[in-house]
Amino acid sequence: MNKASEDPPRCQLCSGSLFLQLTEWTVSIQDSLEGSFAMSEPLKTLLVTLVGGSPGGVVAGVIHCRPERVLFVCSPETRSSVTEGGNGGEPSILARLRGNHFELPAGAYDVIEIDDAQDLESFVTKMRKVVEPEVRKWLRRGDGYKVCADFTGGTKCMSAGLVLASLDWNCEWQYVGGRERTKGGVGVVVDGSENIVHPKNPWDTLAWRHVLRAAALFDQGDTGAATAVVHEAVKTAPDGAVKGALSALLQFCSIYREWDAFRHREALKNEENFQKNRFAMMRLLSDQSVELLAKRADADRQILSQLADATGPTGPWIADVFSNGERRMKERRWDDAAARFYRCIEALAQQRLVQLGIDSSGVPVEKIPVNLRAEWCLKQGETFKLSLVQCYKLLEALGDELGARASQSPLLNPKKSPLQIRNQSILAHGFQAVSEAAANSLRQEFLNLAPEDISTWAVAFPSLSQMIGLR
Numbered sequence: 001m002n003k004a005s006e007d008p009p010r011c012q013l014c015s016g017s018l019f020l021q022l023t024e025w026t027v028s029i030q031d032s033l034e035g036s037f038a039m040s041e042p043l044k045t046l047l048v049t050l051v052g053g054s055p056g057g058v059v060a061g062v063i064h065c066r067p068e069r070v071l072f073v074c075s076p077e078t079r080s081s082v083t084e085g086g087n088g089g090e091p092s093i094l095a096r097l098r099g100n101h102f103e104l105p106a107g108a109y110d111v112i113e114i115d116d117a118q119d120l121e122s123f124v125t126k127m128r129k130v131v132e133p134e135v136r137k138w139l140r141r142g143d144g145y146k147v148c149a150d151f152t153g154g155t156k157c158m159s160a161g162l163v164l165a166s167l168d169w170n171c172e173w174q175y176v177g178g179r180e181r182t183k184g185g186v187g188v189v190v191d192g193s194e195n196i197v198h199p200k201n202p203w204d205t206l207a208w209r210h211v212l213r214a215a216a217l218f219d220q221g222d223t224g225a226a227t228a229v230v231h232e233a234v235k236t237a238p239d240g241a242v243k244g245a246l247s248a249l250l251q252f253c254s255i256y257r258e259w260d261a262f263r264h265r266e267a268l269k270n271e272e273n274f275q276k277n278r279f280a281m282m283r284l285l286s287d288q289s290v291e292l293l294a295k296r297a298d299a300d301r302q303i304l305s306q307l308a309d310a311t312g313p314t315g316p317w318i319a320d321v322f323s324n325g326e327r328r329m330k331e332r333r334w335d336d337a338a339a340r341f342y343r344c345i346e347a348l349a350q351q352r353l354v355q356l357g358i359d360s361s362g363v364p365v366e367k368i369p370v371n372l373r374a375e376w377c378l379k380q381g382e383t384f385k386l387s388l389v390q391c392y393k394l395l396e397a398l399g400d401e402l403g404a405r406a407s408q409s410p411l412l413n414p415k416k417s418p419l420q421i422r423n424q425s426i427l428a429h430g431f432q433a434v435s436e437a438a439a440n441s442l443r444q445e446f447l448n449l450a451p452e453d454i455s456t457w458a459v460a461f462p463s464l465s466q467m468i469g470l471r
Contacts, residue, residue, distance in 0.1 A: 044068045045067040046067060048162065049152070050153040050162060051072050052155065060176050061174055062097060065174065072110070076115075078154075079111060114126050117157060123157060123165075124161045127161060127162065135171070147169055148172045149169070151163055152174070152175050167209075168236065170236045207233060207237060207242050207284060210230060211230075214226040215465040217229060218464040218465075219464055221327035234246045245283040248278055248280040252270075262324070267304050289469050293468075296467065303459055312350075312351070312354060318344055322454070324340050325344070332436070334436050334438065336427070338421055338425060345388065345442070345445060345446050345449065348402065348450060349395060353394070360385070363394075365380060365383070368384065389412060389417075409449070410445075
């Protein structure tokens with residue numbers, strides 16, 4: 001047997017091409033791991049901390065948090081302890097940090113002095129005016145930035161004030177407790193015995209405040225503002241179940257915001273998304289409330305489908321515009337309400353003409369009675385677009401009941417017609433704001449002309465407060 005035959009079989013894994021491939025895989029895996037580690041880098045923190053008479057807690061909080069930037073909030077009595085030290089020769093907070101191998105260079109911190117450490121109202125005002133803009137600016141830098149509010153130091157008013165002011169911040173809370181205290185366990189924390197407590201930011205409670213505000217706005221008819229409140233809460237809420245609940249509520253409110261803007265197909269899309277995610281709201285609302293919201297949205301989907309498919313002035317379409325005007329009345333937007341009631345009066349006549357085979361946007365002269373042709377100076381072979389008044393005059397000339405009712409009202413009287421309210425308004429052709437009484441007169445004229453079953457067509461938006469159990 002020759003020497004070659006005595007050699008053991010060569011492992012295929014050692015072949016050159018496969019070895020190179022394994023090498024490439026190894027490098028690829030290393031790159032991926034390095035990328036993963038890069039993605040998990042600590043967030044850059046802005047720390048807002050209160051400075052009281054015991055700086056040990058402040059130092060412990062800063063060292064634990066290791067922030068990129070610190071806002072020291074001090075009273076006039078404690079301001080010097082940040083940079084100069086105590087009156088008894090104690091080292092400053094900055095010096096103590098350096099002694100613990102943490103350096104805060106100039107530009108990495110600010111000292112914010114409040115006027116009165118015992119005045120809660122002025123403290124919160126100072127936080128809103130001075131600190132909150134810094135917080136917002138820091139968070140706008142991107143996802144890699146966070147804020148921590150440490151309410152350990154300072155007076156009780158300062159601690160309460162920081163918690164109140166930070167309720168609407170997207171931040172963590174921090175408190176420095178201790179394993180050992182002076183005065184038999186009821187005094188201040190003994191230096192060196194500090195331990196950090198991160199109370200859970202009570203977003204169940206905080207989110208509920210936003211829900212209350214949104215419900216009040218929604219019930220006033222301002223669905224846009226209600227949606228904006230919930231949208232801001234979604235942006236501020238930490239990831240998790242509460243954020244999911246708020247997102248589902250946002251989709252519900254968005255149904256009616258889009259509907260209120262006559263964007264019926266967009267409203268249908270929001271309804272579909274809400275139904276998919278509605279169970280997430282059980283984090284904030286009772287099962288019964290979630291069921292009520294889902295049933296109402298499902299019922300309104302049927303109406304929205306009709307409105308989205310409408311290509312002309314149908315009964316439900318006219319009723320939808322009327323309901324929109326009612327909501328504008330509730331908001332005291334008289335000009336907007338008047339414009340909608342005017343459109344309803346016009347659409348009633350257009351609908352009736354369609355039923356008679358006449359399109360008001362282009363009527364052949366042959367379909368117009370001879371006396372009106374002369375009055376309107378029409379020529380044979382022309383098509384004519386009818387104004388609102390002309391629609392009703394044509395209906396009257398054709399012997400239609402709606403035209404007859406209109407002729408008995410002041411609508412067709414050029415000197416007394418309430419239609420002039422809209423024509424002279426700022427949103428039409430004039431310079432006058434519409435009064436509540438004027439908007440109501442147009443509303444009443446529409447109801448006088450409309451069929452008796454208009455109330456069955458009109459859809460009032462739901463009461464969000466009632467459905468979530470506030471009433």
